[in-house]
Amino acid sequence: MKQKSFTIFLEAKIESGKKGESSGHIQKLLDLKVDCDNDTILVIVEQVGNTACHTGAKSCFFKSYLKEDKQTIIESKIANLPTKYGNFDVKAYKDGCQEHLAIMSKNFKELKTPNVRIHSECLTGDSVGSLKCDCNKQLVLALELIAKEGGLVIYHRQEGRNIGLVNKINAYSLQDEGYNTVEANIKLGFKADERDYKAVGYILKDLGLDEIRLMTNNPKKIQFVESCGIKINERTPSIIKSNPHNENYLKIKKEQMGHLL
Numbered sequence: 001m002k003q004k005s006f007t008i009f010l011e012a013k014i015e016s017g018k019k020g021e022s023s024g025h026i027q028k029l030l031d032l033k034v035d036c037d038n039d040t041i042l043v044i045v046e047q048v049g050n051t052a053c054h055t056g057a058k059s060c061f062f063k064s065y066l067k068e069d070k071q072t073i074i075e076s077k078i079a080n081l082p083t084k085y086g087n088f089d090v091k092a093y094k095d096g097c098q099e100h101l102a103i104m105s106k107n108f109k110e111l112k113t114p115n116v117r118i119h120s121e122c123l124t125g126d127s128v129g130s131l132k133c134d135c136n137k138q139l140v141l142a143l144e145l146i147a148k149e150g151g152l153v154i155y156h157r158q159e160g161r162n163i164g165l166v167n168k169i170n171a172y173s174l175q176d177e178g179y180n181t182v183e184a185n186i187k188l189g190f191k192a193d194e195r196d197y198k199a200v201g202y203i204l205k206d207l208g209l210d211e212i213r214l215m216t217n218n219p220k221k222i223q224f225v226e227s228c229g230i231k232i233n234e235r236t237p238s239i240i241k242s243n244p245h246n247e248n249y250l251k252i253k254k255e256q257m258g259h260l261l
């Protein structure tokens with residue numbers, strides 16, 4: 001078996017044998033296992049701030065401790081995906097415990113300035129049709145647009161602004177009690193938005209994008225794309241009709257999160 005070069009940080013955790021106290025920002029070590037194609041380590045701890053994903057009261061984060069030049073994102077091949085919107089090509093990317101999907105129109109590679117949407121996963125909206133948010137309609141709008149005009153949708157699987165599904169539903173429970181979306185996240189110990197776009201940057205680079213038409217209302221996504229050295233020729237708003245269930249959600253997005261609505 002190939003020798004792996006884990007950092008002292010993790011070795012110390014292993015050797016300490018303590019399933020309790022640990023130093024740094026990790027409050028309590030619950031489990032530790034090597035995972036993900038033999039080159040990553042999963043550390044499951046109780047509630048930490050700076051994490052890649054969260055599950056329940058636990059949080060987990062991955063780090064790759066192989067050689068520094070080794071790319072930590074694993075790529076799939078490209079496959080054909082017929083959908084009700086049109087025929088697409090899809091490519092998956094595995095970044096630690098999170099897997100993302102690039103959905104491309106068939107003419108994507110020929111486009112000089114493709115339409116691009118970075119869509120943040122929302123299981124309740126995208127799959128269940130929740131009316132509490134605008135995610136489902138934004139996803140449909142984007143898929144319809146790239147089916148018609150060509151482009152790319154990156155399905156960025158950082159559920160609930162990257163607090164994970166269990167925490168998101170707990171936040172919804174707090175919203176049932178009257179907290180708004182930002183207040184609920186903060187009450188659970190998270191920032192209003194815990195997303196990071198590292199994997200998106202990798203995907204944009206992998207797909208060779210220089211200039212795009214970005215479909216978003218989120219100024220953070222605009223800043224991020226520009227920080228990757230990609231020119232945004234045009235920003236296409238992703239505006240959907242509100243309903244009585246998401247009016248307040250959209251208001252908070254606009255007033256407290258700076259969304260261009």
Ligand SMILES: [Zn+2]
Nearest residue numbers: 122125133135
């Ligand atoms: Zn949503």
